[in-house]
Amino acid sequence: MHHSQNTGPVVAAGLPSAADDAQTLEARLRAGAVRAGSAPAIRDAAAVRATHHDLRRIRDGGRLRLREAGVGRHDRVALVMAGDWRTAVALVAATSAAAVAPLDPGLTDSEIAVCLARLAPRAVLVDAPSAARMRALAGADTAVLVWSVDDLDGAPDGTAAELPAPDDPSLLLFTSGTTAAPKIAQLTQRNLAAAADNIVSTLRLGAGDCALNAMPLYHGHGIFPGTLAPLTAGGSTVCARVNTAAELLTIVRSAAPTWYSAAPVVHHGFLTMARSTPAVREELRLRAIRSTSSALAPKLLAELEEYLGAPVLEAYAASEAPGQIASNPLDGPRKPGTVGTTQPGSEVAVLTADGQITNAPGSVGEVLVRGAIVMPGYLGVPADRQPFVDGWLRTGDQGALDGDGYLALSGRVVDVINRGAEKFSPAEVEEVLAQHPAVREVAVFGRSHPTLGEEAAAAVVLHETAAVTEGELIAFAAERLAGYKVPVTVDFSPALPRGRTGKIVRRRLKEQAERSTARMGHRTASGR
Known part of the structure; x- marks a missing residue:
């Protein structure tokens, strides 16, 4: 297939990506800790569980412990934990030390075994309840390390345990597998930093913001908007899966969240809970609601804005290009049915059916993206089968840009x-x-x-x-x-x-x- 570049400027926005060692997630988190100090970082529905100062100590302690266990910067580890606030703490610590693959603890034993076989991890990080199960599944040659917050919080201030470099692999995400077998996206420290930056910039997050993270911590939606972006901004996040209106009201009263990001199915649940318990609506003070993972019905968007009293920002991300590829703005026109405009340091175009790469308004094709958020490639996939064309990531999504640079998605190419x-x-x-x-x-x-x-x-x-x-x-x-x-x-x-x-x-x-x-x-x- 012939591919030719459109001569017009490809849609781009925001800050240029730097190439120095400051372009790491760890650098973002350390800078946030300096600013925030003893301010809350990780919460659950009941209390503050870790401050920004605590998180820095825990990350340093986690790196030391992994090095002592023989895990190097470029090694892979799997993380299998119950999914509460402790998982968020362990995940942030592990990404500063190695390439961590968070796995869904709800997978069956055979599914976990398949994941571990594909990852070939040097170690599996678990909580105490998961230890026996993981030892049986991981095999005798793979270390199973029980990680508790107390064990990791042992590194003195100033410990310099080989901080990660920008191109070190740090996060391994299994793709959703909605149309094909899941693949493993390899993301670097630079990818993680850029992804967090985009969300912080779009929502103008700061130390006074608290995110309600109701998404799973083994998926990019729970990791990037739910955890990393609020922390790099010096703010906090409430890690809690909300199942009842009473639980939602408890979080509203204890943590006063200012924003949240979720998939449409969660938005629907929150709206139902809020309608069933008027106190939720009366006490909730959101300044933004963010939606990704799948298309948000215009009717649900309108109902969320009307009932919860906050602007809804539809955004677009992928495991291979996490955080945000595009987003509707907090200020300025928000176009229902679109996922907004391109994010800082990224470019978007489409690959048409006749092989042209273009950003011409109205041209329909496979959405392409390049920039600091784009992964280097899938783990274990030969170079000639990686999803790239002329330096662009092929997302597998079909869409088109309009005259204002807003991207509208119309499904998966294979669909x-x-x-x-x-x-x-x-x-x-x-x-x-x-x-x-x-x-x-x-x-x-x-x-x-x-x-x-x-x-x-x-x-x-x-x-x-x-x-x-x-x-x-x-x-x-x-x-x-x-x-x-x-x-x-x-x-x-x-x-x-x-x-x-x-x-x-x-x-x-x-x-x-x-x-x-x-x-x-x-x-x-x-x-x-």
Whole structure:
């Protein structure tokens, strides 16, 4: 395929990325500690658990302990902990010492074993309840280190235990795997610093800000906006998975969060909780709400802004380019249906179907990004299979820039449905079906067809008191879409399949449809 660069300027914004040793996450955190001192850093719903001064001591202690265990700067370690505030402390400490891969403790033993086999870590860092399980899974040749905050908080002030360099690997993130098998994105200290910088800059975070981090700490959403950005700004973060309105009210009263970032499924939960408990709305004083991980329905965005009284900023990030690739601004036009403009030190373009790299308004293609947040590459993937073209990261997302430089996403490139050479995005169909008053959630995917290649199918979750038939929804779509885009089937379900970060896993819907088709074919062939 031929690739040519558009001669116009590619959209860019913000500060230039520096190349000196200050461009590390550790340098950001140490500078934050100097400014913040004994101010709160890590909280839970009940209390302040670590100050910025504590975190510096803990990071120094963690580096010393890993070095004593034979773990070097470029070695890999896995982190498997329960997911509370202690996990955040351990994660921040580990990223200053080695390449850490936070794993979901809710994975099955076989899934954990697969992750460890792919990582080949020098050590596995665990909390006490996970130790026995991890020793059985890690094998005799891999050290299993029980990390507690008390054990790590032992390094004297001024300890210089080989601070990390900008290009040292520091974080290994398994991709979401919504459309294919998960890969492992390798992120450096420079990537982590740039990612935190972008969020701090967009939200203008400072020492007086407290984030409510309700996202998992094994995923970029819980790590970057939820943990690293507030800490580098000298502020604090409340690490708590919120399941009830009473828990949310406790956090509001004890920590007074000023902002939060979450996936749409969490926003929906927070809104429901706030509506059920008026005291939440009365006492909550948010100045910003941030949304990433999947598309935010315009209706939900409007409801959040109206009921919680804070601007909602839709943003865009990826495991391979974390923090923020783009974001709507805190001040200035926020365009619903877009993920905003390009972030500091980054550039965005699209790769069109004919192989052109361009930022021309309205050009649709695979979103490309380059800059300080972009990973060096996937772990264990040969150079010729890395997701880069002419120095740009291929995100796998389809989108287009408008005349103001705002990026609108329209689904995954591999999700594009090809029906008899007519190609369209599932997002187009989802947007129409979501307008039906009975529909709460919808996912559209391509189902195999023997002659057309694919045809659209939909999975729908209805509002609790709503009722509608498959035929009525298909007719609703037919009135608003070209014939080839209308779904041929609509399946009703109590919930859509999601990953642990809230993203809809279309791959599972496709697999379910293929299995259903195969069973029908078998019954037909068997005469049943």
